[in-house]
Amino acid sequence: MDICVTSLLRDKGFKVTPQRLAIYNALVATKAHPSAEMIYNELQPVYPTMSLATVYKTIEILKTLKLVQVLNVGEDSFRYDADTTNHPHIRCMCCGRVDDLHGVDSTEFTDQVAATTKYTIQGQQFYFYGVCPKCQAAASAAS
Amino acid sequence: MDICVTSLLRDKGFKVTPQRLAIYNALVATKAHPSAEMIYNELQPVYPTMSLATVYKTIEILKTLKLVQVLNVGEDSFRYDADTTNHPHIRCMCCGRVDDLHGVDSTEFTDQVAATTKYTIQGQQFYFYGVCPKCQAAASAAS
DNA sequence: TTCAGTGCAAAAGATTTGCAACCCG
DNA sequence: CGGGTTGCAAATCTTTTGCACTGAA
Numbered sequence: 286m287d288i289c290v291t292s293l294l295r296d297k298g299f300k301v302t303p304q305r306l307a308i309y310n311a312l313v314a315t316k317a318h319p320s321a322e323m324i325y326n327e328l329q330p331v332y333p334t335m336s337l338a339t340v341y342k343t344i345e346i347l348k349t350l351k352l353v354q355v356l357n358v359g360e361d362s363f364r365y366d367a368d369t370t371n372h373p374h375i376r377c378m379c380c381g382r383v384d385d386l387h388g389v390d391s392t393e394f395t396d397q398v399a400a401t402t403k404y405t406i407q408g409q410q411f412y413f414y415g416v417c418p419k420c421q422a423a424a425s426a427a428s
Numbered sequence: 429m430d431i432c433v434t435s436l437l438r439d440k441g442f443k444v445t446p447q448r449l450a451i452y453n454a455l456v457a458t459k460a461h462p463s464a465e466m467i468y469n470e471l472q473p474v475y476p477t478m479s480l481a482t483v484y485k486t487i488e489i490l491k492t493l494k495l496v497q498v499l500n501v502g503e504d505s506f507r508y509d510a511d512t513t514n515h516p517h518i519r520c521m522c523c524g525r526v527d528d529l530h531g532v533d534s535t536e537f538t539d540q541v542a543a544t545t546k547y548t549i550q551g552q553q554f555y556f557y558g559v560c561p562k563c564q565a566a567a568s569a570a571s
Numbered sequence: 572t573t574c575a576g577t578g579c580a581a582a583a584g585a586t587t588t589g590c591a592a593c594c595c596g
Numbered sequence: 597c598g599g600g601t602t603g604c605a606a607a608t609c610t611t612t613t614g615c616a617c618t619g620a621a
Contacts, residue, residue, distance in 0.1 A: 300619090321610080334577085336577075338613085357501070391537050410557075412552065413552045415545075464586080477602085481586085481587080
């Protein structure tokens, strides 16, 4: 997949730098839907001189290349997902973790919306909020 | 409905002030899903001394009273909706307006999610992105 | 060699907080 | 009258921007 990013970057006239590869690889390697700062912190040990600004600038490029999607789970910061398929997300209101919801079919719902609205639909984001298994266990243990 | 907010505030030990009523009424009166700043600007002529901080503090209270819901449509700021029923929203990627999507049934979709996930689900937000009728017209006129 | 990219620092926005004066109850 | 509320200003936090230096091609 490095090859893929590499050629995609080159094709669009972007240069291939170690920072960009590291940021993209970090996103591909995790299911935690990290924020810019989380990515920055994770790469600190390996790239001690990399700045947060570079993370933001790189994410901007990855967005335009459609290699990442942006999540707005309702926190103060954005989160990013290298899985650009159209899937819902769920956030734990207790610990803040964000998980994917795969294997759910929303086509009937989205078809209804498309048929009802006068908008031309181009994208969608479905967010659920709840308590994750770990926090449920922690809560029952505490009681 | 003023009566309703008034007693709700009092019941919870909050004082009833003109600012709070004005902010809530502004939210009830619009379908534009305004941001804090939009509310502030709208009330400026009537309450020239009111500050943005008061808008934020009041919205915080209205949230705890479940009188408004928060929308995260992917802009840099939050938007608010005094219609607290569970309905999807759609944002125009061209002009930024946010509309309600009523009359769409998402129960089958949400049931599927509830059955699949190990989370305890407590809330949800569905966002669609597209181009509103006005911007479509403007685009075709321009071409 | 050359120009896009990096990293730093400063800027820009949104939201929060501290605090003295104010006013609802 | 008293404590919650307001409004201002300053603080905080995320994200963006300007710019000199660096490094990919």
